Amino acid sequence: xxxxxxxxxxxxxxxxxxxxxxxxxxxxxxxxxxxxxxxxxxxxxxxxxxxxxxxxxxxxxxxxxxxxxxxxxxxxxxxxxxxxxxxxxxxxxxxxxxxxxxxxxxxxxxxxxxxxxxxxxxxxxxxxxxxxxxxxxxxxxxxxxxxxxxxxxxxxxxxxxxxxxxxxxxxxxxxxxxxxxxxxxxxxxxxxxxxxxxxxxxxxxxxxxxxxxxxxxxxxxxxxxxxxxxxxxxxxxxxxxxxxxxxxxxxxxxxxxxxxxxxxxxxxxxxxxxxxxxxxxxxxxxxxxxxxxxxxxxxxxxxxxxxxxxxxxxxxxxxxxxxxxxxxxxxxxxxxxxxxxxxxxxxxxxxxxxxxxxxxxxxxxxxxxxxxxxxxxxxxxxxxxxxxxxxxxxxxxxxxxxxxxxxxxxxxxxxxxxxxxxxxxxxxxxxxxxxxxxxxxxx
Numbered sequence: 001x002x003x004x005x006x007x008x009x010x011x012x013x014x015x016x017x018x019x020x021x022x023x024x025x026x027x028x029x030x031x032x033x034x035x036x037x038x039x040x041x042x043x044x045x046x047x048x049x050x051x052x053x054x055x056x057x058x059x060x061x062x063x064x065x066x067x068x069x070x071x072x073x074x075x076x077x078x079x080x081x082x083x084x085x086x087x088x089x090x091x092x093x094x095x096x097x098x099x100x101x102x103x104x105x106x107x108x109x110x111x112x113x114x115x116x117x118x119x120x121x122x123x124x125x126x127x128x129x130x131x132x133x134x135x136x137x138x139x140x141x142x143x144x145x146x147x148x149x150x151x152x153x154x155x156x157x158x159x160x161x162x163x164x165x166x167x168x169x170x171x172x173x174x175x176x177x178x179x180x181x182x183x184x185x186x187x188x189x190x191x192x193x194x195x196x197x198x199x200x201x202x203x204x205x206x207x208x209x210x211x212x213x214x215x216x217x218x219x220x221x222x223x224x225x226x227x228x229x230x231x232x233x234x235x236x237x238x239x240x241x242x243x244x245x246x247x248x249x250x251x252x253x254x255x256x257x258x259x260x261x262x263x264x265x266x267x268x269x270x271x272x273x274x275x276x277x278x279x280x281x282x283x284x285x286x287x288x289x290x291x292x293x294x295x296x297x298x299x300x301x302x303x304x305x306x307x308x309x310x311x312x313x314x315x316x317x318x319x320x321x322x323x324x325x326x327x328x329x330x331x332x333x334x335x336x337x338x339x340x341x342x343x344x345x346x347x348x349x350x351x352x353x354x355x356x357x358x359x360x361x362x363x364x365x366x367x368x369x370x371x372x373x374x375x376x377x378x379x380x381x382x383x384x385x386x387x388x389x390x391x392x393x394x395x396x397x398x399x400x401x402x403x404x405x406x407x408x409x410x411x412x413x414x415x416x417x418x419x420x421x422x423x424x425x426x427x428x429x430x431x432x433x434x435x436x437x438x439x440x441x442x443x
Contacts (some may be wrong), residue, residue, distance in 0.1 A: 003039055007302025010035035014295070014345070024341040025284070028291030035298035052293035056286060060246060061166075061173060066282040067249030068158040071230070071256045072113045073274035078260035080227050081123045084109045087224035089131075090212045097199035097206035099135060100145040101192050103128040107149030108188045109224075111156040112231045113256070116281070117387050121150025121395045125402040131209075138205035139405040141198065144413025146403075147395045148191055148421070151384035156184035157235055158249065160285060161383055164340060165376045167289055168296070168347055171369065173245045174238050178438040179373050180380065181235075183428045187381070190420040198416060226259040239438065285340075292344035305349045319359040323429065326350055327382060334386025342386065343379060351375070363432050370436050377435040381425045388414045388421075 017027035036045035088102035132142035154161035157177030199206040234252035237243035
């Protein structure tokens with residue numbers, strides 16, 4: 001069997017295992033070990049597994065994952081996330097669609113604490129959806145806003161999606177974090193614009209909430225100060241060159257714990273639950289990275305990425321046509337593949353194609369490093385779209401668990417926001433400087 005045929009057999013095995021509900025990390029490990037054994041030897045396969053596992057577990061930069069996840073879990077357990085939502089609601093809840101706007105702002109802020117889309121959707125959904133129901137909001141509109149807002153968790157730093165991408169491409173985690181800030185804010189603003197348009201067309205789906213007095217607004221603002229301080233110190237510290245990403249994560253987790261200790265809601269049980277949840281989430285991400293580190297060398301041995309890159313280059317497609325084709329495939333894959341699984345599967349194949357396509361010269365991207373950073377932002381936006389795309393859409397299932405709306409209603413409520421995400425993808429693709437400006441000014 002030729003290396004390329006072995007490669008396609010390995011990909012088929014991977015898809016079969018995933019269809020049998022084998023966790024993607026273990027499916028990649030099994031397929032990678034089997035493929036390396038066929039193309040080299042069993043000893044080479046086991047050596048790859050042991051080396052990559054040890055390398056992943058001892059890679060200091062990866063400690064940002066448990067630290068940032070712990071920061072988000074503590075903030076959620078202590079009620080800081082509710083404070084963030086209440087602060088946004090106190091200031092803009094009296095506008096038409098104000099609760100939905102507050103949800104987007106709350107998701108934006110919580111994304112800067114958790115780095116997880118699922119955590120953002122679940123946490124804000126528990127807070128926002130009962131309030132929306134109380135004020136007579138349309139169920140599918142409210143669920144769509146929560147599901148879409150939750151996706152900001154993997155675009156606005158600290159993002160677990162960017163961390164995995166950085167490990168796979170050996171790029172700077174700090175630069176990738178900063179690259180997601182402006183696109184994340186643009187997408188957040190786009191969601192709020194979508195809400196404004198929808199409620200302008202149909203005011204009944206998002207009636208105005210109660211109006212707070214100025215004193216009450218500042219009281220809620222003061223309660224939300226802790227979260228704002230954590231965000232400014234951790235993410236701002238990376239931008240200012242004061243902290244490395246690991247140090248920023250440690251500072252953020254420590255501050256979250258310090259601000260949470262005086263709160264009555266933050267009991268010993270809540271702390272233990274936050275730690276256990278952090279361990280479970282971090283272990284899942286570590287296993288995914290180990291699986292990708294075993295499967296990627298197998299793909300390299302098959303030379304499938306090189307063959308595909310050479311074949312597409314020979315077709316002489318215009319770089320923008322090639323990029324549009326790749327993004328269309330990503331969006332299609334996102335309808336049935338988990339976002340992280342899609343990233344670790346296709347990135348080793350697609351990145352060489354992007355690097356050889358001439359897209360960097362066409363869009364005025366100065367270096368290969370900048371090209372990888374920009375493409376990382378593009379890929380994470382596509383992962384966000386996958387989180388709310390039928391039939392898998394993880395955020396849809398999360399929102400369904402805390403919503404009275406049916407799955408079909410949630411999907412209908414999501415569609416306007418999905419279109420907004422597509423528009424954001426096009427804008428960031430056309431104007432790479434939106435993603436590259438902040439990384440370029442990093443000290």
